Amino acid sequence: MNASTADLPVVVIGAGPIGLAAAARLIERDIQPLVLEAGPAAATAVRGWSHVRLFSPWSEVVDPAAERLLAPTGWVRPDGAAYPSGADWAGLYLQPLADVLGEKVRYNATVTGISRSGRDRIVDADRDAQPFVIHYTGPDGAEERLYARAVIDASGTWSIPSPAGGSGLPALGEKTAADRISYRIPDFKDLAVRARYAGKRTAVIGSGASAFTALAYLADLAKSDDGVGTHATWILRRGISGSTFGGGDADQLPARGALGLAAKAAVDDGYADAVTGFRTDAFERDTDGRLVLIGEDGRRLDAIDEVIVLTGLRPDFTFLGELRLGLDERLQAPTALAPLIDPNQHSCGTVYPHGAGELSHPEKDLYLVGMKSYGRAPTFLAMTGYEQVRSIAAHLAGDQEAAERVELTLPETGVCGGAGLFDQPVAAEETGGCCAAPATLTVGGPVSNSGGC
Template sequence: MNAPATTPPTVVIGAGPIGLAAAAHLTARGQDVLVLEAGRHAAAAVRAWGHVRLFSTWSELVDPAAEKLLAPTGWTRPRADTYPTGADWAQQYLQPLADALSDHMRYDSRVTGVSRSGRDRVVDADREKQPFTVHVQHSDGGEERLTAAAVIDASGTWSLPSPLGGDGLPALGEDASADRISYRVPDLSNDADRARYAGRRTAVVGSGASAFTALALLADLAEDSPGTRAVWVLRRGISGSTFGGGEADQLPARGALGLRAKAAVDDGHADAVTGFRTTVVEREGDELVLVAEDGRRLDPVDEVIVLTGFRPDLSFLTELRLGLDERLQAPVALAPLIDPNQHSCGTVHPHGHRELSHPEHGVHLVGMKSYGRAPTFLAMTGYEQVRSVAAALAGDLDSADRVELTLPETGVCGGSGLFDDPRSEQAGGCCAAPSVLQIGTGTPVSTGGC
């Protein structure tokens, strides 16, 4: 269905993997679309972690509509069974896709506000008859106001990492010690990063794939630089699911990553500290001391790497009527399907435009941003989301409602909200009864599989 020439475009916020896929699906349906990217190139956030290797293969990282769009350009799809780095993903797929969509792309365009034209969030009168207004700021200080028929926010969560504080707020002293605290996985191929951590003691705070990656990298660095040590700080205890699915993981690279983190502990390159929720960062000369809510104090460290997840930036959406779950900050209908407090074994039910809808008709949060604070997003989830949303915006509800999504099992039982409860390991469900082994710290670890 071709939109009338007088109809304003659908504005897509963010030229990352999901935003570009949304644009590909919309253009394939003859819809007018404009992609606004804050950076000067496509996939700015992906490039920022370009040194990190994904645990998904190329077969799971290329959107079908995008591939069709790229075909006439002579683009060659990378080998399906290989694992790219973020830099590979950006250079070999995302930038070529953005180039193919060049007529629809606007860079250096940071969205600072979205609303209904002439209506703040309080006003009901004729609200849904009004188009959207999108406020944009450029790096030179220039501003503009654009009109949109619909808005797809695919801006992700990279810009807003969660803080060190165990209560979700910055720990006391965290901001004052910003020169010794990083919120990104280090790039140890970079001389400056390597010098920052080599031969030094670093606290790694977090329990997900990013923390696993940092621990594995520091363990590798310790082989070349004696004196390099890591302290792995977990807010919960160590259980059978702490290190991921291992060999049971249907994403083998993800399982292997968890095993590498476990090896870092077993081989003595990292000490694990459990149940430690930081409230204070104290400065002792050139070193930092982390203090927990129960009064425990870690031995001084030289650096801290905080990898406690990300959260959505909702600051520019405050004039829209969004329906967000009070815990996850994900769309209300989607939250129960992805809630890490409840989900086990990686089951995510199929979802599309209906689960991503809001009281403000015509607005969709997609991709990592749609998951709010849930950490279980995969690229193929986002591709299916925008396929459904694009079909709905084009008026093809039959296609929009035919959402099919099968995600690999994580091989891990229990949601993050259950790990502090020892009974969760015996709760049945998909898991067998746990066995017990010892890791390098002498801490018992229960192991159960799905």
Template sequence: MTTPATTRTEDLPVVVIGAGPIGLAAAAHLVDRGIQPLVLEAGPTAGATVREWAHVRLFSTWGEVVDPAAEKLLAPTGWTRPDPDTYPSGGDWANDYLQPLADALGDKIRTGATVTGVSRSGRDRVVDADRAAQPFVVHITHADGREERVFARAVIDASGTWTTPSPAGGSGLPALGEKAASDHITYRVPDLNTPSVRARYVGRRTAIIGSGASAFTALAHLADLAKSEDGADTKGVWILRRGISGSTFGGGEADELPARGALGLAAKAAVDEGHADAVTGFRTEAVERTAEGRLVLIAEDGRRLDPVDEIIVLTGFRPDLSFLSELRLNLDERLQAPVELAPLIDPNQHSCGTVYPHGHRELSHPEQGVYLVGMKSYGRAPTFLAMTGYEQVRSVVAALAGDTDSADRVELTLPETGVCGGAGLFDTPDANRAEGGGCCAPAPASGGC
């Protein structure tokens, strides 16, 4: 490995952590700017986490989940863009876009490469002397156990939050007994088309904890299962930490993303038709196992629910910041998002489906040259769409290229949910709504991109 002693920092690559939609888009923008990217992906393939929810359909169309720079890179390969008005599943997105994009990037991507640490070369987070002049050093553990370090001129962390789901406990910590009951708890929308998975839920009573798109999806899927020939006695118990209001099920027909509105309506139908019972104001404190092996959820106010067979926890995600501990990041104390971005996405204030335009300036840190982008940049906030991440990396890469005018010209128009305090913005399970709340004032107008 070439060391910084023999290579100018500006000649080093920009390391991109994560080969998901936003990480690959960042790499495409870097290539377009003539900057060498090195994409490090922990999974065995590009889009590895997207493939884990291949059975879930996005509520954004193909026209909204293809990055312009990526499409430009794909054009010479003969790639044909799918019908922009249709809705891909996670599997479609991975197979028909992410994998071709990864193939076009070629050896700029390394899979099976887990980033275990990022720092300034020869400088821990305490040292000031000559800090900004040092390249970044990125520590990697490969799938075969081999360790490596690479040097970088900048680091773009697009690793997402998929690997760190939030627990069932209402305090943000695992409920008592949650870990012991892990054999009957999942933190993902189950694929009920897989026979072994279907068998866990058909004819059973399942608790769904959460109030966003993923919870809506799980409710709708369980309702479909209940309507199947062998689905008798399949029942959902929908557990919400708040009450039910007019905005609980999203914007419905007023949602500018029709599929997102339809998803909320499907969840409402599951409750209205009796396939799921809604339990409100329930903040889980403990999970107890009965003598028969079933699970009882207990709230912090002492309420005990009737036993269930399975629990699906869909309470959002949180960022893994452990491998960034030697960098000087400026993160909001609540959301764990960049401090300049946090007020724009705080679910206590904003849940209306618009996000003020933002780019490299809101995403910057005291450690110059480090950017958290995509869902990682939102910390624990839920209001995220792929198109938001694409605009983020366009701005960040322009800043790294020294094109300040382009970097500052951030334009973004996001679809309205049709409600205030509604289902939030997300088009992937990685952006499942947190159990926050609140309303928000109209967002400033923004131009199209």
């Protein structure tokens, strides 16, 4: 890196929890960050699931460097034992943090492409010495350009939900049935949303914490005066075993365990029926306009009114096309990280803490962090992302000892996945989301793992 490049900022893509933590860590290392956020405020993705409650408490979702940066403003972390909703996380912590960063955060800035200055992805000559060039559209839609010494992509996976189709592609008829399909956990506090599902039969496709949350919500709706007749059909691509509903009371993330038990209660109490081993192949409409789901094995389910698809989230690599990425062919995670997060082998707590080394790519000083670093693997914890950016900031500052040091202990749960834990290995596209969410079904609403981490 030449002197002029060293004076450039580190560009962070995304003003979510991990992107803002990266900025705080860089500031502590006397490195200037510049955060580009596509939305109009901090934590736009988190605000997209504002009604969902995290299954990690406040003590585990506030980055230490961010807390130190906020301290001079008089900011005090909420009760560490309490579980924030997405709205709480964004409003009480992430937006105040972005406000402290001030002009270091640019809103309505959508990154459209990144390359090396004067070098497309083919050119080797003097590549690592060139700064990154970032193209983005500003608030008025005009194309803008800036240069950076390094890039930390914390843009998450919220924008690309996986489809219902069992092949990873949309099922036949899925797109034309879009008026009856949601790919997010509905907010039943919204009267219009509540009316959409009340008294209806709804299919929930997925087997992770987000699906548990939807089942719990629907069961709660069915018990209410305005929800009589509400019923869920829970569609799983695999079978049900003793671990399907998670660790229950043994889960070291208690709120997540409670969520699994709530989903189990929805089935046991008759508010939901489970259909196992069903991989959706097609959607058809019956003569009444209701949807009929057809499986790859030819099974046709009873007609339903609505579908909630919660089969995971996917990273967006389109704006990284001119950079040299090293990605695992299955998980779409950095090559060195993928074996550590394989959902067939690991849960949230059995992922070894990792940093700059495991997150590096053939493109020097480029890092994918947060949920995007996990590609299609689920079970991401906010604490893991904070450790990632702590290590990367140390590496960029030249402190290799700190970059390689582990400063994180994760709760071991052993319930997120793993060969031998299920009748079949868990499919990453079925679980989806950040290990951060679940629980009580009434006051505050249930919680779930969701994008934006």
